[in-house]
Amino acid sequence: MRICGVELTSNDAVVCLLHLENQQFNLPDCRVRKLSLPKAHSRGDLLHFQTSFAKLMSDYGITNVAIKERPLKGKFAGGAIGFKLESAIQLITDLDVEMLSPSAIKLTLSENRLPVPFSETGLKVFQESAFLVAYAAHMLK
Numbered sequence: 001m002r003i004c005g006v007e008l009t010s011n012d013a014v015v016c017l018l019h020l021e022n023q024q025f026n027l028p029d030c031r032v033r034k035l036s037l038p039k040a041h042s043r044g045d046l047l048h049f050q051t052s053f054a055k056l057m058s059d060y061g062i063t064n065v066a067i068k069e070r071p072l073k074g075k076f077a078g079g080a081i082g083f084k085l086e087s088a089i090q091l092i093t094d095l096d097v098e099m100l101s102p103s104a105i106k107l108t109l110s111e112n113r114l115p116v117p118f119s120e121t122g123l124k125v126f127q128e129s130a131f132l133v134a135y136a137a138h139m140l141k
Contacts (some may be wrong), residue, residue, distance in 0.1 A: 002062050011082070012035070016133075016134050018028075
């Protein structure tokens with residue numbers, strides 16, 4: 001199974017692809033680490049983001065996407081652009097998109113230790129949260 005973990009930060013969708021086959025995890029190389037939407041964006045920009053994300057998932061054979069859920073209110077609340085990105089991803093017809101709360105991710109990670117330290121994955125530091133979302137989603141399947 002191949003999953004794309006997504007963390008939405010301001011106007012970026014940070015992605016991490018994770019593949020589980022024969023009880024072995026694999027982090028396939030991906031041509032992009034994040035997709036962005038301009039802060040001053042139009043309908044066309046949003047459609048371009050959605051099309052680019054769908055194409056990326058199609059190119060890598062990804063059918064499952066896990067997005068780290070963001071609170072609606074409070075100190076760590078998501079911004080309006082992030083919620084637009086979330087909606088654009090959720091509306092892609094060929095993807096099974098699920099939202100994972102930070103508490104569900106934390107609980108899953110406590111019950112299923114990472115097989116390798118994040119520093120040894122070869123991913124960029126800003127991809128850690130997307131990686132953890134993808135890993136938690138695999139463990140919950």
